Amino acid sequence: GQSLEQPSEVTAVEGAIVQINCTYQTSGFYGLSWYQQHDGGAPTFLSYNGLDGLEETGRFSSFLSRSDSYGYLLLQELQMKDSASYFCAASSGGYQKVTFGTGTKLQVIP
């Protein structure tokens, strides 16, 4: 089976930095993705880590450590519009290749 764990809620201050962690147990692991979902909206793809290390895309960075079965999403210079739910998703072998975590609801406060 496959499972991912991430915190259910995180609160951070506008302009600050926040890290959302994700641990996974996945057989045949390929990589870790992150998605953002605003209330009432659809999930949107943010980033993918297929190799260990840090991937940076603007204010967002994502990190993967295969040896620790762990990854995180780092959001810098937080803005109010970053208030949303963030999902990690593990890719693995077989056609059914992506399993999603239950999501972390980020609230950015002034």
Next chain:
Amino acid sequence: DAGITQSPRHKVTETGTPVTLRCHQTENHRYMYWYRQDPGHGLRLIHYSYGVKDTDKGEVSDGYSVSRSKTEDFLLTLESATSSQTSVYFCAISESASGAQYFGPGTRLTVL
């Protein structure tokens, strides 16, 4: 944004009636997925397709069936809707099985 639409966007139906949701893409992506999203459960895979007429079950497939007769269309059918199937349903597409998935706008289904 990937060209992916879902219809209907909202539907209210009664227990025991059949319901079909449609997902349509204009990206020619091979892989298509149906998820349901409920509070506290995140996104759970119902069925997926890896090509025309090639489909398989996900983790919550009971009570659902799918069909894919064309690359661009993936249909999800609830043969006899139950109140437990009240949910938001998302379709997604991807070029590769392990790559980024692009989601449709969702269908909010209420079964009374």
